[in-house]
Amino acid sequence: MSLNEFLNDKKYTAAFFLLALCFFLLDWYLFAAVGEKEEHIRRLETETALLENRAKLPKRSSQMPFLETLLEDTTADTVFSAFMESGCAVEEIKEEENEKFHVFHVKGEGSFSQITAAFGIIKSKERWSAAELCALKREGNLLAYEVEVRAVRNRGTYEKEKYSPDRAYGDGKEPGGQNTRRRI
Structure with missing residues (x-):
């Protein structure tokens, strides 16, 4: 074929x-x-x-420094520097801690404008802080003041919080065995 x-x-x-x-x-x-x-x-x-x-673009700065300053703890040094920056003389600073706040008791001398400037500095620079005037007395041509500064405690990271003695377990009982649930 x-x-x-x-x-x-x-x-x-x-x-x-x-x-x-x-x-x-x-x-x-x-x-x-x-x-x-x-x-x-x-x-x-x-x-x-x-x-x-x-x-190839230029590196942008991280936002972490802002967050660190936003969440940083207030210390006695920062409170002291706020009063010194305003021109007040600081004689004594005592620090107390309770569950929610750091409490700083500040005693010193200064003029009225210096003391009010210190309140403004604390309000503008120290986030989560409140200053309360406890006593104000005239001593010569200066004013003696007693101020209480309350600053919210930084709870920190989960690792710090996890092992704190006042933390309750998920079942509503304290680590010491006490029942924390309230009955109404």
């Missing part, structure tokens, strides 16, 4: 048509797969270019 007779034979026409259709579908599938891979490569190149451009 020659090639010409084979190609013109009617019983192979359907097989040729199916074979041509298979080749056409295979070609279409390969074309679609190549196009999809090229699109994926373009997206990766764009992403790489964006990352390289981002790496």
Whole structure:
């Protein structure tokens, strides 16, 4: 059987048509797969270019210093420096702690404007702090003052808090075994 007779034979026409259709579908599938891979490569190149451009940008400062100053604890030194910055003389600072606050008792001398300036400095610089004037007496040409500064305690991180003796367990009982749930 020659090639010409084979190609013109009617019983192979359907097989040729199916074979041509298979080749056409295979070609279409390969074309679609190549196009999809090229699109994926373009997206990766764009992403790489964006990352390289981002790496070339100047580094921005972190927000952590702001958060650290926002959440830092108030100490006797910071209270002392606030009064000294306003020009007041500080004679004595006592520090007490209770569950929620650091309490600083400050005694000293200064003019009225210096004392009020110290209140302004504490209000503006020491976050989460409140100053209360307890006593004010005239001594010569100066005023003797007693001020109580309350500052919220920094609870710290979970690690500090986790091991504190006043922390209750999840079942409502204190670590010492006392029941902390109130019944009404």
